[in-house]
Amino acid sequence: MPKADKSDRVDPQIALKNAADLLAHDPRLAEEQAQEILKVYPDTIDAKRLLASAYRLQKMPQRGLDALAPLLAEHNDSPDFLHEIALCQGGVGQGDEAIASLRKAVAIDPTHKAAWDSLGH
Numbered sequence: 241m242p243k244a245d246k247s248d249r250v251d252p253q254i255a256l257k258n259a260a261d262l263l264a265h266d267p268r269l270a271e272e273q274a275q276e277i278l279k280v281y282p283d284t285i286d287a288k289r290l291l292a293s294a295y296r297l298q299k300m301p302q303r304g305l306d307a308l309a310p311l312l313a314e315h316n317d318s319p320d321f322l323h324e325i326a327l328c329q330g331g332v333g334q335g336d337e338a339i340a341s342l343r344k345a346v347a348i349d350p351t352h353k354a355a356w357d358s359l360g361h
Contacts, residue, residue: 252281259290267297285315289324296324301331319345319352326358 259273271294277287288311292304305328308321315321326341338358345355 252277252284252287256284256286256290259287263290263293263297267294270294271298285311285318285321289321292324292328296328296331301328304328305332305334316344317348319349319355322348323352323355323358326355330358 255273255277259270259277262270262273271291274287274291274294277284278291281287288307292307295301295304295307305325308325308328311321312325322341322345326338326345329335329341330338342355342359345352346359349355
């Protein structure tokens with residue numbers, strides 16, 4: 241079978257949207273999709289964040305935190321990233337760290353509704 245070249249690749253944004261759509265009803269399949277995206281596009285931060293969400297929704301927040309923690313220094317200016325890492329931090333009992341991450345997320349983007357909602361909980 242011939243090797244696939246770059247022209248055979250699916251647009252990562254379409255693949256990410258499809259995987260994100262799976263999160264609510266099938267986080268295991270969303271995890272698989274995120275892993276497939278990362279095989280082709282290994283530096284895609286949105287795929288790593290989606291993978292962490294899938295782990296967290298499968299009651300594996302430590303795996304989500306493990307996927308994101310090494311990236312925190314580089315992406316600590318992204319409210320979406322900070323929101324997801326906060327949810328994982330909260331899921332493993334790191335409440336103070338989760339609150340700090342959420343506060344930073346809303347400081348960066350005061351309109352980030354999901355971060356505000358999480359902070360309220």
